[in-house]
Amino acid sequence: MGHTLTDLDTQLAVAQTLRSLNPTQSFQAIDTAKLLARQCIEDVSQALDRMRESDFDLNQALIGLIEQLRQSSGIEVKWQINPPQLSVYKSYQIYCIVKEALMNVQKHANASQVSFNSRLVADGILLELQDNGIGFDPNHFTTGFGLQGIMERVQLSGGKLDIKTAFAQGTYIHVLLPL
Numbered sequence: 001m002g003h004t005l006t007d008l009d010t011q012l013a014v015a016q017t018l019r020s021l022n023p024t025q026s027f028q029a030i031d032t033a034k035l036l037a038r039q040c041i042e043d044v045s046q047a048l049d050r051m052r053e054s055d056f057d058l059n060q061a062l063i064g065l066i067e068q069l070r071q072s073s074g075i076e077v078k079w080q081i082n083p084p085q086l087s088v089y090k091s092y093q094i095y096c097i098v099k100e101a102l103m104n105v106q107k108h109a110n111a112s113q114v115s116f117n118s119r120l121v122a123d124g125i126l127l128e129l130q131d132n133g134i135g136f137d138p139n140h141f142t143t144g145f146g147l148q149g150i151m152e153r154v155q156l157s158g159g160k161l162d163i164k165t166a167f168a169q170g171t172y173i174h175v176l177l178p179l
Contacts, residue, residue, distance in 0.1 A: 008036040058083045058091040065099055066116065073106045081118040083125065086179070093153050094118075094127065094177065101129045101173055104146040109133025109171060124159070127175040135165040150175075 015029035059081060066077050083094065098116065105114050111133030118127050147163075150173070154161040159177035 005040060008033050011036060056088050056091055058086065058094060061095050062098060065102055069102050069106060075111060076113045078115040083118055084120050093157055097127065097150050097153050097175060100146045100149045105131045105133065124176055124178040129173045130170060132170045135167050135169045135171050137167060138163065138165050
């Protein structure tokens with residue numbers, strides 16, 4: 001949703017800039033902004049519905065995210081998931097972490113492959129995501145909504161997050177969440 005809100009803000013800025021210079025383009029930007037606002041409302045509604053589901057199936061939800069990434073981006077995804085039975089809250093937090101990570105790969109990594117593993121370990125549940133994308137300089141990056149959201153969710157869950165990346169060497173995300 002953060003990405004959509006950023007796009008919405010951009011469209012509204014375009015409309016403001018063009019309102020007296022080119023009203024037609026300004027109105028087009030407003031129309032696009034309206035669609036983006038509608039998308040945000042739908043995203044919030046879907047998120048609330050998922051949080052309220054007492055039968056939320058984390059395994060099925062993760063498979064759905066992976067299939068969505070494959071279909072919309074053409075990125076080759078290798079995955080192995082076997083999440084244990086968790087509370088709806090914990091399951092939804094994991095779902096959101098993985099969703100943000102996969103969206104970052106799709107939007108920013110310029111990757112052709114990504115692997116995702118989820119498994120039970122002695123200390124909790126381990127999530128690993130690795131892509132072969134462009135990476136980034138870990139010493140000089142600004143956290144956007146995606147990475148910030150991942151960091152906040154991991155912290156609120158009492159977990160640990162490790163991100164390894166370098167230019168032209170992809171990105172590796174390691175999340176350990178206690179049960």
